[in-house]
Amino acid sequence: MGKRFLSMILSASLLLMLSLCGCSSGKSTAKGSNYLGRQSGILDFTDDPDDPDDPAKPTGGGRPGKLPDEKKVGISFPTKDLMRWDQDGDILRKELAAEGYTVVLNFADNRVDVQTSQIESQISEGCSVIVVAPVDGNALGTVLKEAKQKGVTVVAYDRLIMSTADVDYYISFDNYLTGALQGEYIRDALSLDSAAGPFNLEIFAGDAGDNNAASFYNGAMDVLSPYIDSGKLVVVSGQKDFNDVATAAWKTDLAQTRMENLLASFYSDGTQLDAVLCSNDSTALGVTNALASNYTGKYPVITGQDCDKANVKNILAGWQSMSVFKDTRTMAEQTVRMVSDIMEGKAPEINDTATYYNGMKNVPAYLCTPVYVDESNYKTILIDSGFYTMADIT
Numbered sequence: 001m002g003k004r005f006l007s008m009i010l011s012a013s014l015l016l017m018l019s020l021c022g023c024s025s026g027k028s029t030a031k032g033s034n035y036l037g038r039q040s041g042i043l044d045f046t047d048d049p050d051d052p053d054d055p056a057k058p059t060g061g062g063r064p065g066k067l068p069d070e071k072k073v074g075i076s077f078p079t080k081d082l083m084r085w086d087q088d089g090d091i092l093r094k095e096l097a098a099e100g101y102t103v104v105l106n107f108a109d110n111r112v113d114v115q116t117s118q119i120e121s122q123i124s125e126g127c128s129v130i131v132v133a134p135v136d137g138n139a140l141g142t143v144l145k146e147a148k149q150k151g152v153t154v155v156a157y158d159r160l161i162m163s164t165a166d167v168d169y170y171i172s173f174d175n176y177l178t179g180a181l182q183g184e185y186i187r188d189a190l191s192l193d194s195a196a197g198p199f200n201l202e203i204f205a206g207d208a209g210d211n212n213a214a215s216f217y218n219g220a221m222d223v224l225s226p227y228i229d230s231g232k233l234v235v236v237s238g239q240k241d242f243n244d245v246a247t248a249a250w251k252t253d254l255a256q257t258r259m260e261n262l263l264a265s266f267y268s269d270g271t272q273l274d275a276v277l278c279s280n281d282s283t284a285l286g287v288t289n290a291l292a293s294n295y296t297g298k299y300p301v302i303t304g305q306d307c308d309k310a311n312v313k314n315i316l317a318g319w320q321s322m323s324v325f326k327d328t329r330t331m332a333e334q335t336v337r338m339v340s341d342i343m344e345g346k347a348p349e350i351n352d353t354a355t356y357y358n359g360m361k362n363v364p365a366y367l368c369t370p371v372y373v374d375e376s377n378y379k380t381i382l383i384d385s386g387f388y389t390m391a392d393i394t
Protein backbone atom coordinates (compact mmCIF):
# COMPACT_ATOMS: atom_id res chain seq x y z
CA MET A 1 0.00 0.00 0.00
CA GLY A 2 1.47 3.38 -0.97
CA LYS A 3 2.32 5.91 1.73
CA ARG A 4 -0.08 8.39 0.24
CA PHE A 5 -3.02 5.94 0.33
CA LEU A 6 -2.22 5.02 3.91
CA SER A 7 -2.15 8.63 4.95
CA MET A 8 -5.49 9.24 3.17
CA ILE A 9 -7.04 6.42 5.19
CA LEU A 10 -5.58 7.79 8.41
CA SER A 11 -6.81 11.32 7.66
CA ALA A 12 -10.27 10.00 6.81
CA SER A 13 -10.48 8.05 10.08
CA LEU A 14 -9.29 11.09 12.03
CA LEU A 15 -11.94 13.26 10.38
CA LEU A 16 -14.58 10.65 11.18
CA MET A 17 -13.50 10.58 14.82
CA LEU A 18 -13.51 14.37 14.98
CA SER A 19 -16.98 14.66 13.54
CA LEU A 20 -18.32 11.94 15.89
CA CYS A 21 -16.92 13.92 18.83
CA GLY A 22 -18.07 17.30 17.56
CA CYS A 23 -14.47 18.58 17.62
CA SER A 24 -12.92 21.04 15.29
CA SER A 25 -10.42 19.53 12.92
CA GLY A 26 -8.55 22.84 12.72
CA LYS A 27 -5.32 23.25 14.60
CA SER A 28 -6.01 24.53 18.06
CA THR A 29 -4.51 27.87 18.89
CA ALA A 30 -2.84 28.74 22.16
CA LYS A 31 -5.89 30.74 23.20
CA GLY A 32 -8.75 28.42 22.25
CA SER A 33 -8.46 24.77 23.18
CA ASN A 34 -9.88 22.24 20.77
CA TYR A 35 -7.97 19.32 22.10
CA LEU A 36 -9.58 16.06 21.09
CA GLY A 37 -9.06 14.23 24.37
CA ARG A 38 -10.21 17.12 26.52
CA GLN A 39 -13.47 17.75 24.70
CA SER A 40 -14.49 14.21 23.96
CA GLY A 41 -13.12 12.54 27.03
CA ILE A 42 -12.42 9.45 24.95
CA LEU A 43 -8.66 9.75 25.23
CA ASP A 44 -8.69 10.97 28.81
CA PHE A 45 -8.41 7.99 31.10
CA THR A 46 -7.08 9.46 34.32
CA ASP A 47 -8.51 11.89 36.75
CA ASP A 48 -6.80 15.18 37.41
CA PRO A 49 -7.81 16.26 40.91
CA ASP A 50 -6.44 19.78 40.36
CA ASP A 51 -8.40 20.35 37.21
CA PRO A 52 -12.02 21.44 37.63
CA ASP A 53 -12.79 20.60 33.96
CA ASP A 54 -11.68 17.06 34.47
CA PRO A 55 -14.19 14.82 36.22
CA ALA A 56 -13.07 11.37 37.32
CA LYS A 57 -13.07 8.78 34.55
CA PRO A 58 -12.88 5.02 34.80
CA THR A 59 -9.23 4.02 34.85
CA GLY A 60 -9.49 0.22 34.68
CA GLY A 61 -7.46 -1.15 31.80
CA GLY A 62 -6.85 2.39 30.52
CA ARG A 63 -3.67 4.09 29.41
CA PRO A 64 -1.03 4.91 32.02
CA GLY A 65 -1.59 8.64 31.61
CA LYS A 66 -3.23 11.31 29.57
CA LEU A 67 -2.07 12.23 26.13
CA PRO A 68 -0.38 15.63 26.07
CA ASP A 69 -2.86 18.46 26.39
CA GLU A 70 -2.28 21.50 24.19
CA LYS A 71 -3.36 23.78 27.01
CA LYS A 72 -1.37 22.33 29.88
CA VAL A 73 2.12 23.47 30.86
CA GLY A 74 4.29 21.99 33.62
CA ILE A 75 6.87 24.08 35.45
CA SER A 76 9.45 22.38 37.64
CA PHE A 77 11.71 24.69 39.67
CA PRO A 78 14.44 23.75 42.16
CA THR A 79 13.28 25.46 45.35
CA LYS A 80 10.84 27.92 46.82
CA ASP A 81 13.41 28.98 49.42
CA LEU A 82 15.31 31.35 47.16
CA MET A 83 13.37 34.45 46.29
CA ARG A 84 14.32 34.31 42.64
CA TRP A 85 12.64 30.93 41.95
CA ASP A 86 9.57 31.82 43.93
CA GLN A 87 9.25 35.06 42.00
CA ASP A 88 9.99 33.46 38.61
CA GLY A 89 7.38 30.76 39.30
CA ASP A 90 4.79 33.31 40.27
CA ILE A 91 5.28 35.58 37.28
CA LEU A 92 5.44 32.67 34.84
CA ARG A 93 2.31 31.04 36.23
CA LYS A 94 0.34 34.29 35.99
CA GLU A 95 1.54 35.08 32.47
CA LEU A 96 0.85 31.59 31.14
CA ALA A 97 -2.58 31.58 32.80
CA ALA A 98 -3.33 34.94 31.18
CA GLU A 99 -2.67 33.30 27.81
CA GLY A 100 -5.23 30.62 28.62
CA TYR A 101 -2.92 27.80 29.74
CA THR A 102 -3.45 25.55 32.71
CA VAL A 103 -0.22 25.57 34.69
CA VAL A 104 1.11 22.89 37.01
CA LEU A 105 3.86 24.59 39.04
CA ASN A 106 6.10 22.52 41.33
CA PHE A 107 9.14 23.31 43.47
CA ALA A 108 11.49 20.43 44.21
CA ASP A 109 12.94 21.36 47.58
CA ASN A 110 16.39 21.19 45.94
CA ARG A 111 16.03 17.38 45.68
CA VAL A 112 16.60 15.40 42.51
CA ASP A 113 14.20 12.60 43.54
CA VAL A 114 11.42 15.11 44.24
CA GLN A 115 11.99 16.90 40.95
CA THR A 116 12.00 13.62 39.02
CA SER A 117 8.70 12.49 40.47
CA GLN A 118 7.14 15.92 39.96
CA ILE A 119 8.11 15.83 36.28
CA GLU A 120 6.74 12.27 36.02
CA SER A 121 3.42 13.50 37.40
CA GLN A 122 3.39 16.44 35.00
CA ILE A 123 3.88 14.02 32.12
CA SER A 124 1.11 11.73 33.29
CA GLU A 125 -1.18 14.67 33.99
CA GLY A 126 -0.92 15.48 30.30
CA CYS A 127 1.34 18.56 30.19
CA SER A 128 2.46 18.99 26.61
CA VAL A 129 5.28 21.43 27.38
CA ILE A 130 7.37 21.16 30.54
CA VAL A 131 9.64 24.01 31.61
CA VAL A 132 12.42 22.79 33.90
CA ALA A 133 15.13 24.51 35.93
CA PRO A 134 17.04 21.42 37.10
CA VAL A 135 18.23 20.86 40.66
CA ASP A 136 21.09 18.84 39.15
CA GLY A 137 21.62 19.38 35.44
CA ASN A 138 22.94 15.85 34.98
CA ALA A 139 20.19 13.91 36.71
CA LEU A 140 17.12 14.11 34.48
CA GLY A 141 18.02 11.86 31.53
CA THR A 142 15.64 9.01 32.38
CA VAL A 143 12.56 11.09 33.12
CA LEU A 144 13.13 13.23 30.03
CA LYS A 145 13.34 10.11 27.88
CA GLU A 146 9.86 9.32 29.13
CA ALA A 147 8.75 12.88 28.31
CA LYS A 148 10.08 12.53 24.77
CA GLN A 149 8.33 9.17 24.29
CA LYS A 150 5.04 10.82 25.30
CA GLY A 151 5.56 13.69 22.84
CA VAL A 152 6.22 16.31 25.51
CA THR A 153 8.43 19.28 24.58
CA VAL A 154 11.01 20.12 27.24
CA VAL A 155 12.34 23.64 27.76
CA ALA A 156 15.33 24.06 30.08
CA TYR A 157 14.75 27.24 32.04
CA ASP A 158 17.67 29.31 33.30
CA ARG A 159 19.82 26.20 33.92
CA LEU A 160 20.81 23.93 31.06
CA ILE A 161 19.83 20.25 31.26
CA MET A 162 22.93 18.21 30.55
CA SER A 163 23.81 14.83 29.03
CA THR A 164 20.52 14.18 27.25
CA ALA A 165 19.23 14.67 23.73
CA ASP A 166 15.70 14.95 25.11
CA VAL A 167 15.80 18.63 25.93
CA ASP A 168 14.38 20.73 23.12
CA TYR A 169 15.13 24.36 23.96
CA TYR A 170 16.96 26.48 26.49
CA ILE A 171 15.89 29.87 27.73
CA SER A 172 18.16 31.84 30.01
CA PHE A 173 20.13 34.96 30.60
CA ASP A 174 23.59 35.04 29.12
CA ASN A 175 25.36 33.23 31.96
CA TYR A 176 28.92 33.92 30.84
CA LEU A 177 28.10 37.63 30.56
CA THR A 178 26.63 37.55 34.07
CA GLY A 179 29.99 36.36 35.39
CA ALA A 180 31.86 38.85 33.22
CA LEU A 181 29.79 41.72 34.68
CA GLN A 182 30.87 40.62 38.17
CA GLY A 183 34.54 40.37 37.18
CA GLU A 184 34.44 43.76 35.45
CA TYR A 185 32.80 45.33 38.46
CA ILE A 186 35.66 44.19 40.71
CA ARG A 187 38.23 45.27 38.10
CA ASP A 188 36.75 48.77 37.90
CA ALA A 189 35.99 49.20 41.60
CA LEU A 190 39.60 48.39 42.51
CA SER A 191 40.98 50.27 39.44
CA LEU A 192 43.06 47.22 38.65
CA ASP A 193 44.41 48.79 35.47
CA SER A 194 45.85 51.84 37.21
CA ALA A 195 46.17 51.28 40.97
CA ALA A 196 49.40 49.84 42.36
CA GLY A 197 47.86 47.01 44.39
CA PRO A 198 48.25 44.24 45.13
CA PHE A 199 44.66 43.56 46.22
CA ASN A 200 43.36 40.55 48.07
CA LEU A 201 40.46 38.53 46.67
CA GLU A 202 38.40 35.50 47.71
CA ILE A 203 36.05 33.59 45.43
CA PHE A 204 32.65 31.96 46.03
CA ALA A 205 31.11 30.05 43.12
CA GLY A 206 27.78 28.18 42.92
CA ASP A 207 26.67 24.58 42.97
CA ALA A 208 28.88 22.23 40.95
CA GLY A 209 25.84 20.36 39.62
CA ASP A 210 24.45 23.56 38.08
CA ASN A 211 25.92 24.20 34.65
CA ASN A 212 25.38 27.93 35.17
CA ALA A 213 27.78 27.96 38.09
CA ALA A 214 30.71 27.13 35.81
CA SER A 215 29.62 29.71 33.23
CA PHE A 216 29.39 32.46 35.85
CA TYR A 217 32.77 31.45 37.23
CA ASN A 218 34.39 31.34 33.77
CA GLY A 219 32.92 34.71 32.77
CA ALA A 220 34.28 36.37 35.90
CA MET A 221 37.62 34.57 35.94
CA ASP A 222 38.32 35.41 32.30
CA VAL A 223 38.28 39.05 33.40
CA LEU A 224 40.17 38.57 36.70
CA SER A 225 42.71 35.86 35.87
CA PRO A 226 45.16 38.15 34.05
CA TYR A 227 45.38 40.29 37.21
CA ILE A 228 45.85 37.18 39.35
CA ASP A 229 48.56 35.98 36.99
CA SER A 230 50.35 39.33 37.12
CA GLY A 231 50.17 39.45 40.93
CA LYS A 232 47.92 42.55 41.04
CA LEU A 233 45.20 40.39 42.58
CA VAL A 234 46.11 37.83 45.22
CA VAL A 235 43.82 35.02 46.32
CA VAL A 236 45.22 34.81 49.82
CA SER A 237 43.63 31.45 50.66
CA GLY A 238 44.96 29.99 47.40
CA GLN A 239 41.45 28.59 46.78
CA LYS A 240 40.66 29.56 43.22
CA ASP A 241 39.84 26.45 41.19
CA PHE A 242 36.14 26.00 40.56
CA ASN A 243 35.90 22.83 42.64
CA ASP A 244 37.63 24.50 45.60
CA VAL A 245 35.28 27.48 45.60
CA ALA A 246 31.94 25.86 44.65
CA THR A 247 29.08 26.18 47.16
CA ALA A 248 26.80 23.12 47.36
CA ALA A 249 23.18 23.99 46.54
CA TRP A 250 24.20 27.69 46.57
CA LYS A 251 23.58 27.64 50.31
CA THR A 252 23.99 30.80 52.36
CA ASP A 253 25.04 28.93 55.50
CA LEU A 254 27.77 27.00 53.65
CA ALA A 255 29.15 30.22 52.16
CA GLN A 256 29.02 31.80 55.60
CA THR A 257 30.94 28.93 57.23
CA ARG A 258 33.57 28.93 54.50
CA MET A 259 34.03 32.71 54.76
CA GLU A 260 34.32 32.45 58.55
CA ASN A 261 37.03 29.81 58.13
CA LEU A 262 38.88 31.94 55.58
CA LEU A 263 38.74 34.97 57.85
CA ALA A 264 40.03 32.96 60.81
CA SER A 265 42.82 31.32 58.82
CA PHE A 266 44.04 34.13 56.56
CA TYR A 267 42.75 37.51 57.70
CA SER A 268 42.67 37.47 61.51
CA ASP A 269 46.12 39.13 61.61
CA GLY A 270 44.66 42.29 60.06
CA THR A 271 45.28 41.32 56.44
CA GLN A 272 43.03 43.45 54.27
CA LEU A 273 40.30 41.71 52.20
CA ASP A 274 39.65 43.88 49.13
CA ALA A 275 37.09 41.94 47.14
CA VAL A 276 34.92 38.86 47.27
CA LEU A 277 33.64 37.47 43.99
CA CYS A 278 30.29 35.89 44.85
CA SER A 279 28.41 34.27 42.00
CA ASN A 280 24.97 35.05 43.38
CA ASP A 281 23.03 36.71 46.16
CA SER A 282 22.58 33.68 48.40
CA THR A 283 26.34 33.16 48.58
CA ALA A 284 26.90 36.93 48.98
CA LEU A 285 24.54 36.88 51.95
CA GLY A 286 26.64 34.18 53.62
CA VAL A 287 29.79 36.21 53.02
CA THR A 288 28.33 39.45 54.41
CA ASN A 289 26.98 37.58 57.46
CA ALA A 290 30.47 36.22 58.14
CA LEU A 291 32.12 39.62 57.68
CA ALA A 292 29.62 41.35 59.99
CA SER A 293 30.87 39.50 63.03
CA ASN A 294 34.41 38.48 62.07
CA TYR A 295 36.03 41.31 60.12
CA THR A 296 36.89 44.84 61.11
CA GLY A 297 39.10 45.99 58.22
CA LYS A 298 38.07 48.19 55.29
CA TYR A 299 34.94 46.65 53.81
CA PRO A 300 35.55 44.70 50.57
CA VAL A 301 33.86 44.95 47.17
CA ILE A 302 31.27 42.14 47.04
CA THR A 303 29.39 40.96 43.95
CA GLY A 304 26.12 39.07 43.64
CA GLN A 305 23.35 38.13 41.27
CA ASP A 306 19.53 38.16 41.27
CA CYS A 307 18.79 41.42 43.10
CA ASP A 308 16.95 39.58 45.84
CA LYS A 309 15.30 42.05 48.21
CA ALA A 310 17.61 41.27 51.13
CA ASN A 311 20.64 41.87 48.92
CA VAL A 312 19.35 45.12 47.46
CA LYS A 313 18.84 46.26 51.05
CA ASN A 314 22.47 45.30 51.67
CA ILE A 315 23.56 47.30 48.62
CA LEU A 316 21.80 50.35 50.01
CA ALA A 317 23.39 49.75 53.43
CA GLY A 318 26.86 49.42 51.88
CA TRP A 319 27.24 45.70 52.73
CA GLN A 320 27.18 44.46 49.13
CA SER A 321 28.50 46.37 46.12
CA MET A 322 26.45 45.07 43.21
CA SER A 323 24.09 42.39 42.05
CA VAL A 324 23.49 41.26 38.47
CA PHE A 325 19.84 41.83 37.61
CA LYS A 326 18.14 39.21 35.46
CA ASP A 327 14.70 40.72 34.92
CA THR A 328 12.26 37.88 35.50
CA ARG A 329 9.60 39.78 33.60
CA THR A 330 11.68 39.69 30.41
CA MET A 331 12.39 36.02 30.76
CA ALA A 332 8.79 35.15 31.64
CA GLU A 333 7.55 37.07 28.61
CA GLN A 334 10.02 35.28 26.37
CA THR A 335 9.15 31.92 27.91
CA VAL A 336 5.44 32.46 27.34
CA ARG A 337 6.22 33.36 23.72
CA MET A 338 8.31 30.21 23.38
CA VAL A 339 5.64 27.99 24.94
CA SER A 340 2.92 29.49 22.72
CA ASP A 341 5.01 28.99 19.60
CA ILE A 342 5.64 25.37 20.53
CA MET A 343 1.95 24.81 21.24
CA GLU A 344 1.04 26.36 17.90
CA GLY A 345 3.58 24.27 16.04
CA LYS A 346 5.72 27.28 15.13
CA ALA A 347 9.50 27.43 15.46
CA PRO A 348 10.25 29.44 18.61
CA GLU A 349 12.57 32.45 18.47
CA ILE A 350 16.16 31.40 19.08
CA ASN A 351 19.22 33.66 19.28
CA ASP A 352 21.98 31.17 20.06
CA THR A 353 22.59 27.78 18.52
CA ALA A 354 26.28 27.36 19.23
CA THR A 355 27.05 28.02 22.89
CA TYR A 356 25.02 25.56 24.90
CA TYR A 357 26.37 22.10 24.14
CA ASN A 358 25.05 19.79 26.85
CA GLY A 359 27.28 16.82 26.15
CA MET A 360 24.83 15.38 23.61
CA LYS A 361 23.76 18.29 21.44
CA ASN A 362 23.84 22.05 21.01
CA VAL A 363 20.60 23.07 22.64
CA PRO A 364 18.91 25.90 20.70
CA ALA A 365 18.74 28.80 23.11
CA TYR A 366 17.18 32.18 23.65
CA LEU A 367 19.42 34.30 25.85
CA CYS A 368 18.28 37.49 27.55
CA THR A 369 20.78 40.18 28.54
CA PRO A 370 21.68 40.78 32.20
CA VAL A 371 22.70 44.17 33.64
CA TYR A 372 24.38 45.08 36.90
CA VAL A 373 22.71 47.04 39.66
CA ASP A 374 24.51 49.04 42.31
CA GLU A 375 23.83 52.04 44.48
CA SER A 376 24.20 54.40 41.52
CA ASN A 377 21.56 52.92 39.24
CA TYR A 378 19.16 50.84 41.36
CA LYS A 379 16.47 53.54 41.20
CA THR A 380 16.26 53.50 37.42
CA ILE A 381 16.56 49.76 36.99
CA LEU A 382 14.57 48.40 39.91
CA ILE A 383 12.23 51.16 41.06
CA ASP A 384 11.37 53.21 37.95
CA SER A 385 10.82 50.00 35.98
CA GLY A 386 8.26 48.91 38.59
CA PHE A 387 10.15 45.77 39.63
CA TYR A 388 10.29 46.86 43.29
CA THR A 389 8.80 49.67 45.31
CA MET A 390 11.05 51.57 47.70
CA ALA A 391 9.13 49.91 50.54
CA ASP A 392 10.26 46.49 49.24
CA ILE A 393 13.92 47.33 49.67
CA THR A 394 14.11 49.70 52.62
Ligand code: BGC
Nearest residue numbers: 082158159210212250280306
Ligand atom coordinates in the same frame (compact mmCIF):
# COMPACT_ATOMS: atom_id res chain seq x y z
C1 BGC B 1 20.60 30.89 38.72
C2 BGC B 1 20.84 32.02 39.69
C3 BGC B 1 20.52 31.57 41.10
C4 BGC B 1 21.20 30.25 41.42
C5 BGC B 1 20.77 29.70 42.75
C6 BGC B 1 21.38 29.69 39.16
O1 BGC B 1 21.22 28.64 38.27
O2 BGC B 1 20.96 31.28 37.41
O3 BGC B 1 20.04 33.12 39.31
O4 BGC B 1 20.96 32.53 42.00
O5 BGC B 1 20.92 29.30 40.44
O6 BGC B 1 19.45 29.33 42.75
